[in-house]
Amino acid sequence: MLRIGLRYSENGCCSRVLVAESFYRFLSTKTGRKLQDKVALITGAASGIGKATATEFINNGAKVILADIQQQIGQETAKELGPNATFIMCDVSNESDVSRAVDFAVSEHNQLDIMYNNAGIIGSNPPNIVDLDLALFDKDMSTNVRGAMAGIKHAALVMIPRGSGSILCTSSVSGVIGGMGTHAYSVSKFAVIGMVKSLASELCKFGIRINCISPFAIPTPIAMKHLSKIYAHLDAHKVEEIVNNLGVLKGAICEASDIANAALYLASDDAKYVSGHNLIVDGGFTSFKNLDFPAPDQVQ
Ligand SMILES: NC(=O)c1ccc[n+]([C@@H]2O[C@H](COP(=O)([O-])OP(=O)(O)OC[C@H]3O[C@@H](n4cnc5c(N)ncnc54)[C@H](O)[C@@H]3O)[C@@H](O)[C@H]2O)c1
Numbered sequence: 001m002l003r004i005g006l007r008y009s010e011n012g013c014c015s016r017v018l019v020a021e022s023f024y025r026f027l028s029t030k031t032g033r034k035l036q037d038k039v040a041l042i043t044g045a046a047s048g049i050g051k052a053t054a055t056e057f058i059n060n061g062a063k064v065i066l067a068d069i070q071q072q073i074g075q076e077t078a079k080e081l082g083p084n085a086t087f088i089m090c091d092v093s094n095e096s097d098v099s100r101a102v103d104f105a106v107s108e109h110n111q112l113d114i115m116y117n118n119a120g121i122i123g124s125n126p127p128n129i130v131d132l133d134l135a136l137f138d139k140d141m142s143t144n145v146r147g148a149m150a151g152i153k154h155a156a157l158v159m160i161p162r163g164s165g166s167i168l169c170t171s172s173v174s175g176v177i178g179g180m181g182t183h184a185y186s187v188s189k190f191a192v193i194g195m196v197k198s199l200a201s202e203l204c205k206f207g208i209r210i211n212c213i214s215p216f217a218i219p220t221p222i223a224m225k226h227l228s229k230i231y232a233h234l235d236a237h238k239v240e241e242i243v244n245n246l247g248v249l250k251g252a253i254c255e256a257s258d259i260a261n262a263a264l265y266l267a268s269d270d271a272k273y274v275s276g277h278n279l280i281v282d283g284g285f286t287s288f289k290n291l292d293f294p295a296p297d298q299v300q
Contacts, residue, residue: 033061034268039109041065041101043092043151044119046074048220049170051081052256053116053263058084060264063109067092067101068119092119092147093139095154102154114267115155116168117148122226125184137184144188145195152199152210160206166267167203167210169196170259171278176214176286189214193278200276209275211266216254216282219243249283 040057044050045066054064058081066081067090068074078087088104090097105112123140125133148169159165174181175189196212203210217223219240227239234242244253262279265271280286 031061033059034264034270035114036061038062038113038267039065039105039111040114040116040267041067041105041112041151041155042116042118043067043090043098043101043147044170046070046077046087048222049215049218049256049259050116050118051077052260053118054081054085056257056260056264057114057267058082060268062114065101065105065108067098092117092150093142095150098147098150099154102158106158111162112155112158112165114166114168115151115159116170116263116267117151118168118170119147120144120170120172120188120222122185122222123182124229125182127182129183132183137187140184140188141191144185145191148192148195152195156203156206156208159203159208163207165208166271167199167208168263168266169210169212171196171212171214173214173216173280173282173286176278176280176282196278197276204275209266209271211271211274211276212278213259213262213266214278214280214282214286215259216285217243217246218254218256218259220256247283248285252283254281254283 035057038061040062042050042054042064045054046068050066050068054066057064063084064081066074066078066085066087068087069089069091071089074087074089078085086108088101090101092098102112121140121143123136125136125140152167155165155167169192171192172181172189174186175193178186180186193212193214196210200210223243224236224239227243228236231239231242247254258281262281266274266279
């Protein structure tokens with residue numbers, strides 16, 4: 001099988017070359033770069049998980065388009081990540097923005113290999129159902145669910161004719177078990193996992209893989225903003241400490257780089273037969289619940 005590769009000359013000009021699949025794999029193994037010449041579009045890439053993933057993808061040979069609603073931070077991030085990162089302003093709740101971002105990736109690099117629907121919001125709905133604001137619920141759904149669906153649709157439009165591609169979405173542990181977030185956020189993240197499984201059934205027919213990552217709590221801006229309202233009397237360092245102490249895996253904390261590593265695995269040929277999967281990165285948190293037996297010496 002032949003594959004289109006990108007060759008960049010020293011003056012930055014890009015030309016397309018046909019390489020044999022086996023030779024391509026050989027090159028990737030030789031350089032240790034798992035995404036050599038791949039083009040990725042990552043939404044919500046101005047900070048946190050998206051930024052960490054963009055960094056990891058670029059370190060592995062990819063060209064990355066960072067799509068985000070935060071123009072200034074997004075541009076600064078792209079500058080920080082170097083010439084293989086480009087920023088585009090994109091509100092994922094607006095389908096035409098998503099379509100424009102996909103078109104931009106293709107016009108800049110002639111292809112789109114990886115689409116990572118990562119943008120998300122926690123929203124400001126209260127945790128109790130009787131106070132649920134349905135307008136705020138719709139806002140969560142329009143970013144977290146509609147935004148991811150638009151990303152899948154527009155990536156599929158360019159990936160289906162090529163017969164290849166890898167699509168990723170960020171859900172959450174809040175989409176795996178209840179009680180981990182507000183109802184609106186949790187429902188939206190359950191929907192993302194459902195979306196991935198539903199879409200896998202169609203996209204497999206075109207050689208396109210689609211997978212999901214469900215991270216544990218990480219003190220990125222989204223989490224810090226949400227928790228700083230609850231712990232308004234505490235400084236950011238203390239709130240960060242609270243987040244980092246929520247896990248169950250002794251001696252480790254969940255970091256954005258852990259999610260970036262999961263994304264690299266799922267996006268690369270290492271996961272060439274993995275589709276419709278939800279990779280939970282939570283140190284085991286959602287896998288078990290210990291029975292709280294009293295110690296033998298405490299019962300008669
Ligand atoms: N941090 C956590 O604890 C945690 C845990 C589980 C899942 N997640 C999920 O991870 C994803 C990334 O979040 P993060 O932790 O990196 O937080 P973050 O705040 O660092 O990043 C979220 C990014 O999404 C962008 N964004 C928000 N709305 C957007 C829109 N409409 N269009 C485009 N971009 C938009 C923000 O500007 C921001 O840059 C989110 O989907 C979030 O729900 C986060």
